[in-house]
Amino acid sequence: MKVILHKDVPNLGDAGEIKDVADGYARNFLLPRKLVSIANAGSTKAIEHQQKLITLRLEKRNKEMQTLSDEISKISSVDITVRVGAKRKLFGSVTNQNISHALKEKGFSIDKRKIDTDPIRALGSYKIRVKLTDKIIVPLTVNVLGDENDLQAIAEDEARDAKYAEKAKASTEEAPKTEEGEKANSES
Template sequence: MQIILLEDIVTLGFKDEIVDVKPGYARNYLIPQKLAVIATESAKKVLAENLRQRAHKLEQIKGEAEALGAKIAEVKDLVISVKTSNKGIVYGSVSNIQVAEALAAKGVEVDRKKILVKDNIKEIGEFVCQARLHRDVTVDIPFTVVSENFAEEIAAAKAKAEEEAKAYKEAEKARKAAQAAGEATEEATEEATEEAKAEEAPAEEAKAE
């Protein structure tokens, strides 16, 4: 059965799209909830006219979706901390809500309804979900699920690694500075020796005479 969506539904499509669904799903849920209407010929003609009149607005919406997608793509090291058993099994599962919250913590606001987490994530590890921002704009969101049991240890280990890297850079900088100073001193010594030899040469010649 063909219907016209009146709202974005992440598992079906976007507003104003014509999609095929089971008749029972349409009549018992989508249409009563005002999420869709039956795609009759007259409804399709009205939709086409509305889309023609709103073409400029639709381009603007697409541009905004592309800009948001670019921001999401720039997010690195997206981490979701969850409560787990000692064996690393997640209590419950990771949902689009947690992904949206993790993105918000990175400064990127995304409507959780536009985030699709296909897998039933019940363990720690690396995963990928999708943000369906527009019918033409879909962005992958890679993220890592970690246990809250070990979150502090992970943060401490990361901080220690960063501190050691900083200390190494400072030590290397000091070593290069000392090396440069030593080379400058050696060069100055050689110049002084050459000058001394040059001053002694006339005296030696005088003695020889």
């Protein structure tokens, strides 16, 4: 069945395109959601008019996305603070939704599905891509930072562990000396 796309449909096409899809997909999914209309010979003039309107909408959208792309490029990085456990391992992970929320705090409303990254599970700096349209992709750096209180607690734990390790090392070094001294005394 040939259909005209009214909106962008993932894995199918962009608004204004004429696509050939399975009948069931069109009847059960696309038509009830008003994402498409059926393309037939009687509606050619309507199709041409719709395509002109859609082309104008796409041009306007591309200009808006290009402006948004330029604005996002200016910030270059986003900082996300997360809770951290032992060995500086994150509780959970940083996902597309966390990055979308951080961008929203900076004034950019970006859908989480437009952010291309795998879940981040460690502290550090990561390069991600924000796919505004098929042709407009913005690189962005995400800095994953640990919560100050958690990092301070980890530093205290590491200092305490180092102190205990030194005491344990000192006590193991003294123990063989006393045994050697006892052996020497028993031999004489």
